[in-house]
Amino acid sequence: MNKTHIDLTEYQQRRNRLLAQMPANSVALIPAAKEVTRSRDTEFLFCQDKDFFYLSGFHEPDALLVLVKGDASDTAEQVAANVDVNESILFCRDKDPQAEVWQGRRVGPEAAQDEYGLQHTYGLSELEQVLPMYINAQQSLFFAQGQDKTFDEMIFAILDILRNGVKQGFSAPASLHDIRPMLAEMRLIKSDAELDIMRSANEISGNAHQRAMKFTKPGKFEYQVEAEILHEFASNGARTAAYGSIVGGGENATILHYTDNQDVLLDGELLLIDAGAELCGYAADITRTFPVNGKFSDEQAALYNLVLESQLAAIATIKPGSNFAIANDAANEVLTRGLHQLGILSGDIDELVAENACKQYFIHGLGHWLGLDVHDVGDYQMDENRRQLRSFEPGMVMTIEPGLYIDAEADVEERWKGIGIRIEDNILVTANGHENLTVNAPKTIAEIESLMAG
Structure with missing residues (x-):
């Protein structure tokens, strides 16, 4: 019998291991792969980004995994209040019956939360509004800068908004880090x-x-x-x-x-x-x-x-x-x-x-x-x-x-x-x-x- 399954708990453990290596008050962003056009309106068979897949097991394009490491000083209080210090968040494609007729079924944010063991899930339609709130006031930001030019542009646009929003109480991470070395060591x-x-x-x-x-x-x-x-x-x-x-x-x-x-x-x-x-x-x-x-x-x-x-x-x-x-x-x-x-x-x-x-x-x-x-x-x-x-x-x-x-x-x-x-x-x-x-x-x-x- 061929073994083809990794339990949900293992994906959760991987996320927790990565979060344990991150400093307090930090956030990590790991995007899914995008579909690639083969010819006009047809695409190559989809291949998920391997880092994203390693941490989530999620197999749809255009998604984004966000890992938030909380403030260590609040750990005891939050644990006592039964509040997670760390959070795993997924943005994924919204359910869309018409699109699914043409392109296949989507998990959708509501089902993804339980199926993939995440604290919070959102549709991609909420990304522009919600993602900056997870980055705001964090001290460190981890992502694979230079891997995807479009993703980089989105992140730096958010950072500009946060840096320019001091009067509104916003603040951008003071340091940016490459997440790939940590993931490479885990995957090895x-x-x-x-x-x-x-x-x-x-x-x-x-x-x-x-x-x-x-x-x-x-x-x-x-x-x-x-x-x-x-x-x-x-x-x-x-x-x-x-x-x-x-x-x-x-x-x-x-x-x-x-x-x-x-x-x-x-x-x-x-x-x-x-x-x-x-x-x-x-x-x-x-x-x-x-x-x-x-x-x-x-x-x-x-x-x-x-x-x-x-x-x-x-x-x-x-x-x-x-x-x-x-x-x-x-x-x-x-x-x-x-x-x-x-x-x-x-x-x-x-x-x-x-x-x-x-x-x-x-x-x-x-x-x-x-x-x-x-x-x-x-x-x-x-x-x-x-x-x-x-x-x-x-x-x-x-x-x-x-x-x-x-x-x-x-x-x-x-x-x-x-x-x-x-x-x-x-x-x-x-x-x-x-x-x-x-x-x-x-x-x-x-x-x-x-x-x-x-």
Whole structure:
């Protein structure tokens, strides 16, 4: 059974955790995403702002979450009077029967209060009048300045009104703060409920990769394989992909973010698929590379096993207190030594390892945080050499995805040219080590060839 639900109490706890980090007499503003026009009067499928969703679970556009931190000096008195010191307020679209006939049902402010565990809710029609009252007389204002120009303009217009209304008893916050660092730290450590969803997203995604392997053969088009993947996602509760699926055959696999997915698959080529489902807002991000005809050539197998060995070496380092720099060193050494052994790199092996010479063909990072966003939020704590030194902690989830990309212009023997390989799993840091969430997507040559032969 796929886990697709986070309890209302968890959203409330998240808001309370954020409020606990805010100073007394402060207010935080977190807007929802807006619908984006695709063509004239049609919109892209709506994707909620992830920070807003993380704190509310609310899935409509144009809404605004307001969190108010009260005056600490009044806490005892207010608690005695059974009055909340802190408040969570939502502005959302008003109920509108005519609009709902055309565009779908709206929750509306009245129902939203109970359904989402909020102290107060208002229609967007009240925003201009009510929002300034929540900002007035607060000492600090938290929001993601620069993220949305229109939202910034609205906030600064309100601040101007408050600053110019001293005679009416108004006052504007004296300090403005970026709310994103606090939310990024919260989102970096996943709860048990989040992890259950991410396990389910991985299970669905792994089945989709299996389906793609079984379907693929020479003469199929990349977009046909993509369609099989998306069908598997949706059939199992994941309405959309977490990102534009990469389905690149042959030399297309050497293009890191290839999403045209329009070419025919040829006998003797490899197919690289980077595709993951989005489930309840959470992303899986899995890459597999396999032969179009179901059988690796000697050259393909040699490079594939090298990438796999480097991935396993990197994953083995993941535990609390370790970091991406350590994992990178493990992967880079395996790749460099292997490329030297195959004759693709030449020179003194110790110098090559010290220089990370494999980066000539391993041209991207080893991995990234994963969660509500595919490239999820969270500080990597890079040093001056761009080494990622953030210590791993239980609850962090990341991708580990080494690869090798040797295009047609590379200065190597002809037999290595046009090969692109990446292998990517989703890894959870546990109290004693790690858990690979990507458990059902075949990864060894024997597993892949056996599945495709079946």
